[in-house]
Ligand SMILES: Nc1ncnc2c1ncn2[C@@H]1O[C@H](COP(=O)(O)OP(=O)(O)O)[C@@H](O)[C@H]1O
């Protein structure tokens with residue numbers, strides 16, 4: 226792959242596909258880790274006199290503008306980090322984008338509005354995606370792929386656009402891939418994988434491959450209820466991926482055969498509703514065994530006994546990969562499980578990789594020193610699919 230150093234960027238419009246999908250609360254960025262991670266790439270291009278056109282998705286809008294997913298707050302924060310204003314285009318390929326890019330002087334930066342406000346970005350139809358990529362290509366002369374968190378997505382700006390412009394890999398992707406490669410080679414054992422979070426349908430599939438690599442797999446977060454249901458427990462109104470139950474039953478059986486230890490929580494925190502993440506008003510919840518989840522309640526964190534169990538299962542680890550919070554950590558009453566896993570990683574002498582927008586944010590928001598972990602990756606799904614050995618569209622596109 227070519228790197229930024231291989232491109233002659235001075236005076237040219239350089240499109241940087243970043244992953245600026247940061248957590249927001251009422252329009253305020255609660256963790257700017259992903260912006261800080263790509264800022265050095267942008268600063269390097271600025272220094273070399275490029276006209277920098279930054280683009281990203283934020284959240285999962287439905288292919289049309291939706292103000293709650295605007296990147297405007299991100300433009301302001303990126304400007305602070307770069308120490309220079311970032312002109313914000315209020316659309317992605319329309320009049321505002323064209324005018325903002327045309328007005329860029331050498332060394333100036335613009336951020337386009339959310340790529341996913343356009344149906345072509347995520348379309349499964351090749352022609353529709355290519356057409357949108359063509360509109361993006363009109364805004365630039367060169368392409369730099371540096372949105373590691375989105376490299377597993379076959380989306381227009383990730384996969385189709387680099388085919389239309391001379392391209393290079395950015396420094397963030399290069400660093401991320403360099404570290405993750407270590408986990409695909411000879412890992413120190415026990416190798417423990419911890420999975421949680423909310424993107425269950427996206428991430429359950431990676432377990433098939435992890436069964437061949439890991440010694441122990443700990444499951445928490447929203448992912449756990451599909452496992453508990455697969456074991457015959459009732460899970461009330463918890464997050465559940467019903468169609469994945471047979472698959473999960475297959476994983477549990479295969480783990481037994483292969484001698485891979487599956488660790489599920491023994492207790493969980495349950496409540497009748499989701500907590501208020503804006504006011505963070507104290508929640509009403511109870512601790513129940515996983516065989517006693519009430520029919521009208523949902524699980525929101527692993528329980529205290531499970532926190533101890535998970536910490537013990539991490540204690541002797543020599544390598545850990547962790548993706549997905551153990552509970553709805555954004556609310557203080559449901560943060561204990563995620564804290565216990567983060568602390569467990571620090572208490573072990575394992576080389577630990579924490580991956581995922583929310584997992585990385587959780588570590589920082591809960592007050593842990595990120596430098597104490599082996600690596601904090603900006604990609605959750607992306608790093609999981611990389612570890613699976615899958616071809617990632619956003620990396621394939623940067624080859625050649
Ligand atoms: N039991 C649960 N029910 C619903 N959501 C959960 C549960 N546990 C964790 N979550 C949510 O999962 C989200 C993070 O999931 P995900 O996006 O998969 O992680 P990452 O961004 O680290 O890859 C958090 O916003 C958290 O509130």
Ligand SMILES: O=C(OP(=O)(O)O)[C@H](O)COP(=O)(O)O
Nearest residue numbers: 246374375581582604605606607
């Ligand atoms: O947050 C992201 O992924 P992650 O939650 O797996 O880390 C990326 O920005 C990709 O977003 P997507 O899963 O909506 O395609």
